[in-house]
Amino acid sequence: MKISILGGGGFLGRKIAARLAKDGTLGGHPVTGLTLFDIAEPSRPAAGFPVASLAGDIVTLPDSAIPEGTDVVFHLAAVVSAQAEADYDLGRRVNLRGTDAVIDRCRALVAAGGKPPRVVFTSSIASFSGSQNVTVADNTRQVPGNSYGAQKAAAELILADASRRGFLDAVSLRLPTVIVRPGRPNKAASSFFSAIVREPLLGLDAELPVADDFAVWVCSPRRALDWLLHAAVMDTGKMGLDRSIDPPGISTTVAHLLQALEDVAPGAASHVKRVEDRAIAAIVSTWPPAFEALHARTLGFSAHEPVLDVIRAFIEDDLAATRAERGL
């Protein structure tokens, strides 16, 4: 299997690359080549197969980012929520034109006689809006409350159409808020959901910009990785025209998350400071806190582990590396 990861230098891109390097296989097939692409050259994991790494602009995607014979493209390259809100042109350019560039490259490969590559695209729950009381059904219309979500929803439509036309074979995963993200806070409006667990575990304070009873739809990095790898090899024949999936995350509250943190690391939750931030609250409060995710279950996406396990997994997988990265 020949695989490309666009956005290969990001959090999830690096996790996919590391897993492929470790396993040497995807869906039971040996990995024969991996290409990592990002705005800065991604670091290459040590692997038993060739790994190429290149830097560039997704909109002027070089052919070498998706070489001939590519079986799977993970298209994770994006301008995230707060940044797309702050810079409309940049968001539109990367999130929409970038997706068109991926489509055009796949289409060129098909026109040259290749097989339509599987394209696993990371969409987001930010493409929905709804009150804190809503549970979103699989056929609910996306009414985004932010530019990032609008661009992701539009890209899903364009990718589904490109699949129907045989240019590629897309699976769009509307990822929940992924917690606990390692490293540093980022420009996503949802960044604090990770920070209120990660920072206390590092012995640092974190700001909570919403109320304790705020409900949120989340998934762990482990589960996101599982879903992305499943999307890369699953049978899309059952999906029909609809190539988008609400994967089975879990609905939790800030209070429940902090209780779980306290259970794992007694005293840690005292590092969380209530600091109202209306701009952040305005964005995240439009994201529905629960999804039915029935379709995903019938398509074989794995069920989510409890919140307690999410925090334990962060400690196991990412805490030491985060500490080292930040010189703590």
Added chain:
Amino acid sequence: MKISILGGGGFLGRKIAARLAKDGTLGGHPVTGLTLFDIAEPSRPAAGFPVASLAGDIVTLPDSAIPEGTDVVFHLAAVVSAQAEADYDLGRRVNLRGTDAVIDRCRALVAAGGKPPRVVFTSSIASFSGSQNVTVADNTRQVPGNSYGAQKAAAELILADASRRGFLDAVSLRLPTVIVRPGRPNKAASSFFSAIVREPLLGLDAELPVADDFAVWVCSPRRALDWLLHAAVMDTGKMGLDRSIDPPGISTTVAHLLQALEDVAPGAASHVKRVEDRAIAAIVSTWPPAFEALHARTLGFSAHEPVLDVIRAFIEDDLAATRAERGL
């Protein structure tokens, strides 16, 4: 009121221009200027206010197409279903990049201190798919079965987001199949719905490619015009983030349509020949035949007249011009 019609040379664009010229007002306000824009220079109706007409490419939209101080933009410029299916690049360019160009022009006007123009956008029921048994609710997710529909649905999302950001003030109307279209048959899959009424009234045969019990969601040109004008002046404050409307068309069947034709012009229906066309049937059978359209009613969109009136209106409004145009 300063008004622009993009796609001002098309069927509906010409109807809007003629109505504005006749009334001299829109929503009770005097029209002070009208700009018509299309790929070929649209003909200008005689009017009591200045009318400009210009030709150009929607993607490289000249500023003069939406002059300073424009209150309302009718954005009807599109590559339609059959053409967007045959030429992917052209459809994407006009239907998506063209909409971006409209957004960018409105945005520039707002940045220069202007008011966000009302943008009335023609989306389509082709942005949905479903069986002959489906009644589509207002919050149903769009899963298009053709590139035109996918591009329209994506443009709706981008226009709603642009509205939220204050670049413009959009209302997207998902028009039903408009019958009875004047002029000649074209290669659009839906062309026969008009042809089976128009051609017999001209004394000509028409082919029916689907069964008589085939159900379809339609509207008349008169009703489409009413809705477009209402969308131009309605209060969008009640719409929230969702700027798309399923207007209240009517669900009818081929049999009902032919019975009404027979009632208006006895013997005419004998010109309709049953000629199965599986390619056409495959396309049109993915379009849902009924919509709840509840939201539209609360927003003041007028209810539809019966099918009998649709046929009489065609005879009154368009039959003589069609006869003349075709030298009959």
